[in-house]
Amino acid sequence: MQTIAEAAAAVDAGRTSAVDLVDQALARIADPAGEGARAFIAVHADSARKTAAAMDALRAAGRAPSPYAGIPISAKDLLDEAGQVTRGGSRALDGAAPATATALSLARLQQAGFVVLGRTNMVEFAFSGLGVNPHYGTPLSPWDRATGRLPGGSSSGAAVATADGMGFAGIGSDTGGSCRIPAAFCGLVGWKPTARRVPLTGTLPLSSSLDSLGPIARSVACCALLDSLMAGEAPWSPGLPLPVAGLRLGVLGGYVAEDWDATVTATFEVALARLSRAGARVQPLEVPELPEILAAQRTVTFAAAEAFAWHESLIAAQGAAYDPRILARIQRGQQMRAADYVRLREARARIIAAIAPHTAGFDALVMPTCPIVPPALAEVADEAEYGRINLLLLRNPSVANFLDRCAISLPCHAPGAAPVGLMLMGETMGDARLFTVAAAVEAALAD
DSSP states (O other): OOOHHHHHHHHHTTSSOHHHHHHHHHHHHHOTTSSHHHHEEEEOHHHHHHHHHHHHHHHHTTOOSSTTTTOEEEEETTBOOTTSOOOTTOSTTTTSOOOSSOOHHHHHHHHTTOEEEEEEOOSGGGOOSSOOOTTTOOOOOSSOTTTOBOOOSSSHHHHHHHHTTSSSEEEEEOSSSTTHHHHHHTTOEEEEOOGGGSOOTTBOOSOTTTOOEEEEESSHHHHHHHHHHHTTOOOOOOOSOOOSTTOEEEEEOGGGGSSOOHHHHHHHHHHHHHHHHTTOEEEEEOOTTTHHHHHHTSSOOHHHHHHHHHHHHHHHHHGGGSOHHHHHHHHGGGGOOHHHHHHHHHHHHHHHHHHHHHHTTOSEEEEESSSSOOOBGGGGGSHHHHHHHHHHHHHTTHHHHHTTOOEEEEEOSOTTSOOOEEEEEOOTTOHHHHHHHHHHHHHHHHO
16 A cells, blocks of 8 residues: 555656545545445545645645645544534534634644545544444444454544545544554554644543544554644654664563454464564563553543543433443443542552553563454444453553553554554653654564
């Protein structure tokens, strides 16, 4: 699959144009045999074509705002766009007023000339890792579409659109894995930054303590470029590749190493062996405080408590319009006590401080993004299985959110095989370093 840099080089060399790239993406979205109708909630075909034509004209005049002007991307339906209704994948906000301004992170990408094709589907209000949406349909993972496999969530449409050529990246959110899970299930790269780096201004919240914004794209370099622009930083360039030899990778044990299916186990072990052969120092790492992350959230969770605070009045007015499964999860926050919430905040700070010394000597921590390959959509029709599988998918990625760290999911499976994500977790505000490590790992796994 072509990367952002490759597409930009082709446009710059005159081998294609922004209009051509946008038209190709729009054709894939409109294809009735494809996933476009389920991957997108709204498509901005006219404005996308006009913006692409403007970028081509600016490039011809030597005035393009960046080398990436005219590259088409998509935006998750929780990012505000001026003039568009932000629904959060729900019907409960159908009557809401259009946004008066574009989310700051998305506006920064538009200022660089990226073309937003439309608004991608998502789990309602981002409150699940499965990718299921009963209101707008559930886009399917590109793997084994004959069976119909879950795309992962909550940024389901962003991942499926990117995998199927409906844009070169999708901008999503990640509160407990919502960029990394769908990236893993769709064979892509998904990035979660240290949350404070990328502004949440102009986005629908799930959990103010855990929310972050990140891209799902086709390479580490694609994600790094988009992340740097969203954060208001200089565009990231990989420069000289970091050698894998000598990298110290800690394979995290404990509950994140439990309940892997046979495919994930075999694929992950092969990936670790390849990294070892390339010279990485791959070693097991036990962190005694890791179980405290789960223990701290037995009584109260940030997501439920903070989501209910935001949704309380909307539920009173439009509760019947919610997906009942999502509504039930949000309403759990109503029963959570303020004292328990305060204790959770205190526990989080204590756990972050306690774990930091165990991981400081590693370039990254490593684990499978998800312990299972994409389940069939039919499997989660059962209420108990919906809950069980959802918790299983969120389990590993949510460690980075709780610890306030950056993390990335890379595909580590063979072409055509069931998709498996390898997750690297860095330190808080260690985003630039993790990108260089991830680029090195990506290159080693591609050899």
